[in-house]
Amino acid sequence: MTSGLILNIQRYCIHDGPGIRTTVFLKGCPLHCWWCHNPESRSAQPELRTLESRCIHCGQCREACPLAAEGRAGDPAGCTRCGACAEICPTGARQIVGREMSVGQVLDEVLCDRVFFDESGGGITISGGEPLSQPAFTLDLLRACRDRSLHTAVDTCGFAPAEVLQKCASLASLFLYDLKVLDDDLHRRHTGVSNSLILSNLAMLADIHDNIWIRIPLIPGMNDSVLQLQSAARFVNTLRGVRQVNLLPYHTLGSQKRPGTTGTGVQTALRPDSREAIERAAAIFSDAGLNTIVGG
Ligand code: SF4
Numbered sequence: 001m002t003s004g005l006i007l008n009i010q011r012y013c014i015h016d017g018p019g020i021r022t023t024v025f026l027k028g029c030p031l032h033c034w035w036c037h038n039p040e041s042r043s044a045q046p047e048l049r050t051l052e053s054r055c056i057h058c059g060q061c062r063e064a065c066p067l068a069a070e071g072r073a074g075d076p077a078g079c080t081r082c083g084a085c086a087e088i089c090p091t092g093a094r095q096i097v098g099r100e101m102s103v104g105q106v107l108d109e110v111l112c113d114r115v116f117f118d119e120s121g122g123g124i125t126i127s128g129g130e131p132l133s134q135p136a137f138t139l140d141l142l143r144a145c146r147d148r149s150l151h152t153a154v155d156t157c158g159f160a161p162a163e164v165l166q167k168c169a170s171l172a173s174l175f176l177y178d179l180k181v182l183d184d185d186l187h188r189r190h191t192g193v194s195n196s197l198i199l200s201n202l203a204m205l206a207d208i209h210d211n212i213w214i215r216i217p218l219i220p221g222m223n224d225s226v227l228q229l230q231s232a233a234r235f236v237n238t239l240r241g242v243r244q245v246n247l248l249p250y251h252t253l254g255s256q257k258r259p260g261t262t263g264t265g266v267q268t269a270l271r272p273d274s275r276e277a278i279e280r281a282a283a284i285f286s287d288a289g290l291n292t293i294v295g296g
Pocket residue numbers: 048064065066067073074075078079080081082083084085086
């Protein structure tokens with residue numbers, strides 16, 4: 001059975017689509033948005049991390065490491081991510097981030113929450129990282145969910161081959177599609193990639209799928225000017241399958257997780273937009289006739 005690299009499976013989510021949902025976060029993302037709230041999801045490999053605030057310096061991780069026999073316990077150059085240190089760590093300070101799971105294993109966990117889905121009109125959301133970066137796994141998981149009549153949402157940045165998105169479109173109930181900024185220079189500078197594939201994929205998807213929620217992170221100084229927001233609203237207004245726009249105000253939660261992760265180098269200390277600025281942004285989309293919601 002197909003397996004994927006999973007960052008986390010989070011239950012009782014209420015911001016990742018309708019109803020109560022279980023969100024499966026896949027590991028690996030082709031973008032490098034510096035404001036990313038899940039920087040640990042960027043690498044497509046399992047990673048070893050130590051939460052210093054939890055470490056009591058007991059030394060058990062070093063004793064358990066197979067490299068200890070060579071006098072190199074914990075040497076990053078020799079680490080095979082075997083997980084022995086994480087398993088023995090008494091405080092949970094040492095962790096392996098990312099685990100291989102089969103479609104069946106993920107589905108078993110998700111189906112534990114079926115009663116909540118049925119009660120609330122919820123389902124499963126496949127997120128990341130970028131779910132389309134593991135296309136075989138995401139497609140097989142979507143098929144398995146369809147066979148069990150589960151509502152499915154795919155949360156994507158849209159940076160993937162068009163064929164993969166087309167295959168997903170025939171299986172997923174809903175797309176949560178991230179739109180950062182229309183200006184390609186800004187997009188390259190702040191995410192590391194051009195937006196041309198993302199925009200062409202979105203236009204294609206909106207022609208073949210009729211349940212798309214556009215998610216726009218409001219990043220102060222990057223995409224929150226009247227000009228940029230109007231340009232995004234005009235573009236979204238041309239898309240047939242879009243049902244709503246979610247504006248996601250910037251917050252500083254992810255910044256606590258950023259040290260030690262790779263970024264684009266343009267990160268600055270930002271203050272979240274004021275309530276008035278967020279309301280002004282929302283008005284630009286509502287005035288364009290779009291069903292606009294602030295928040296997930
Ligand atoms: S993951 Fe394995 S090899 Fe790497 S430091 Fe821990 S015990 Fe050693």
